[in-house]
Amino acid sequence: MPRRAQRTLTWLVALAPWACDARVETPRADESRREAVAPASSSPPSSAPDDDDRLEHAPEPNAITPAPDDPSTPAEDAGVDAAPGPAAEDPALRPAAPERVDDAAAHAPLVGRWRGSAVCLELRANGDFELSVLGKGPKIVLTGTARQRDAEGGAVTLEFKTTRIRRNRWIGPCRKQVVSAALLDTQPVLGVTFKKSGVVTLRATARGDELELCGARCETLTRTEPTLAGRWRDPRAEYGARPAGGWRVGEIVDLELRPDASASLWIGLSASAHFTAYGRATLEHRGGDRFVIAFTPDFFADVPEDREGEGEGEGEGEGEGEGEGGGGGDEDGDGHEARGGGDAALQLLGGPLEVGATRRLTARRRSGGRLELCGERERCVTLPTFELLR
Numbered sequence: 001m002p003r004r005a006q007r008t009l010t011w012l013v014a015l016a017p018w019a020c021d022a023r024v025e026t027p028r029a030d031e032s033r034r035e036a037v038a039p040a041s042s043s044p045p046s047s048a049p050d051d052d053d054r055l056e057h058a059p060e061p062n063a064i065t066p067a068p069d070d071p072s073t074p075a076e077d078a079g080v081d082a083a084p085g086p087a088a089e090d091p092a093l094r095p096a097a098p099e100r101v102d103d104a105a106a107h108a109p110l111v112g113r114w115r116g117s118a119v120c121l122e123l124r125a126n127g128d129f130e131l132s133v134l135g136k137g138p139k140i141v142l143t144g145t146a147r148q149r150d151a152e153g154g155a156v157t158l159e160f161k162t163t164r165i166r167r168n169r170w171i172g173p174c175r176k177q178v179v180s181a182a183l184l185d186t187q188p189v190l191g192v193t194f195k196k197s198g199v200v201t202l203r204a205t206a207r208g209d210e211l212e213l214c215g216a217r218c219e220t221l222t223r224t225e226p227t228l229a230g231r232w233r234d235p236r237a238e239y240g241a242r243p244a245g246g247w248r249v250g251e252i253v254d255l256e257l258r259p260d261a262s263a264s265l266w267i268g269l270s271a272s273a274h275f276t277a278y279g280r281a282t283l284e285h286r287g288g289d290r291f292v293i294a295f296t297p298d299f300f301a302d303v304p305e306d307r308e309g310e311g312e313g314e315g316e317g318e319g320e321g322e323g324e325g326g327g328g329g330d331e332d333g334d335g336h337e338a339r340g341g342g343d344a345a346l347q348l349l350g351g352p353l354e355v356g357a358t359r360r361l362t363a364r365r366r367s368g369g370r371l372e373l374c375g376e377r378e379r380c381v382t383l384p385t386f387e388l389l390r
Contacts, residue, residue, distance in 0.1 A: 109148050110156055110204060111288060114211040114221035119189065121213060121221060123148075125288040126367045129160060133189055138170030138179045140187050142194055143369065155205040162194050166387060181387075191216025228283050228291050228363060231256040232371045232383035237266065237274070245272035250347030252373055252381050257281055263295060267348055269304070275346070276301040277353065289365035293373075296358045300346065349375025 113122040120132040129146035132139060144163040151157045165184040172178070187194050192215035194200050205212045209223040233254040236244040247253055247268040254266035263281035266274045279297035286292060346353045353359060364372045369385035 110158075110206060110211070113224050113226045114213075115224045116213075116219045116221040119213065119219055119221065121211070122226060123158075124365055126365055128365070128367055128369065129158075131160070131189060131194075133187065139168045140184070141166045141168065142187060142189070145367075151203065153205070155203055158202045158204055160194065160200045160202065162196055162198060162200070165194065165196055189215065190219060226285055227259075228293070228365075228371075229257050229259050231386045233266075233386035234381075234383055247271065247274070250349055250351075250353075250375075250379070252349065252383065254386070255371070255373065255383060257283075257293070263293075265295070265348070267346070267353070273304070275303045277346075277348075291363040293361045293363050294358050295361065297353060297355050299355060303346070349373065349381070350379035351376040 109125075110123050111125050114120070116134075118134055120130075120134060122130040123146055124130075127145050127147075129142075129144060131142040133142075142160075142162050142165050144161045147159040147161075149157040149159070165187050167179070167182045167184055169181040170177075170179040185196050189200075190202065190213065192200050192202065200215075203214045205214075211221045211223070213219055213221055231254070234247065234252075236246050237253045249268055249270060251268040252265055253268055253274050254264075256264050261280055261282060263279060265277045267277060268274050277295075277297040277300050279295055279299075281296075282294045284292040284294070348359055349361065351359060359375070362374045366372055366382060370382055371385070372380060372382045374380040
């Protein structure tokens with residue numbers, strides 16, 4: 001080998017370690033410069049992808065990428081914390097709507113009036129009851145309070161606490177037999193004996209407009225419209241002809257509503273006097289224990305002479321019209337009817353009361369047999385029930 005070639009080879013061999021070290025250290029220097037220049041970050045440095053990387057990682061045209069806030073995407077895959085939300089309701093724990101409706105209907109109290117061949121039952125919204133025993137003899141009426149409890153099969157258990165048992169006056173055919181009214185201590189109904197101040201339990205099952213009422217035996221009753229009949233009187237007028245007084249002008253002192261639609265009212269004239277209005281009353285049931293009474297007076301009684309004479313024969317001579325039907329004379333000749341201008345002076349619960357003019361009153365049954373009556377301008381009075389044993 002020529003000497004020059006040997007010298008060159010020896011020089012290259014001597015330089016080989018330095019060249020290898022330079023190739024190894026150069027990348028470290030470049031990396032150190034990049035770490036010094038790049039800002040501090042908790043995430044690793046990312047290099048810009050080249051064209052091949054973009055094509056390799058590009059999403060397919062028809063691919064669907066779920067949004068991070070999509071509930072179907074787990075929080076770990078979305079790379080964000082899952083937002084708190086309401087817990088999903090278990091459908092098995094949610095009651096069905098029809099069941100709630102049926103349940104409410106099953107717990108609704110029975111309110112109304114049902115009539116059969118031997119028994120008539122009225123359950124009132126205020127908790128009172130009236131149970132009548134019908135038949136060929138006198139009518140027996142039991143009153144008190146009723147407590148309702150749900151039973152199996154959609155039935156209702158009725159707990160009757162009787163406060164009064166009354167036998168109405170009865171007149172037989174050709175008046176051969178007359179039974180006086182009286183208060184009784186006991187009365188059998190559907191094979192069960194009711195006692196005054198006692199508690200008796202019956203079972204009732206409603207099926208549409210029919211009500212099956214059972215004691216020791218059963219009877220099916222049919223729903224009828226509630227009615228309002230009876231008599232209510234202020235205790236201060238207990239003795240009628242010698243009332244204690246103390247009521248206001250136009251206040252109802254006594255009310256009697258009869259089944260034949262006839263009616264009579266005692267109405268206050270002053271704190272110590274009242275007059276009587278006789279007429280017709282039509283009833284309109286407004287649901288529950290509420291009624292509207294349309295009262296039309298036919299004539300008045302017990303009106304003082306000074307009230308009867310006010311406005312009579314207006315513009316005519318004194319005494320004119322006697323025997324000729326003029327001057328506002330009495331209809332029946334006994335001074336019971338107030339006519340002409342005197343009628344306008346009479347009042348009924350805040351409004352005028354005149355012969356032939358209908359007045360509408362609102363009525364509501366209260367507990368214990370009481371009746372609340374209201375007229376105009378919210379003038380109201382509450383009267384307890386009154387029964388005359390005769």
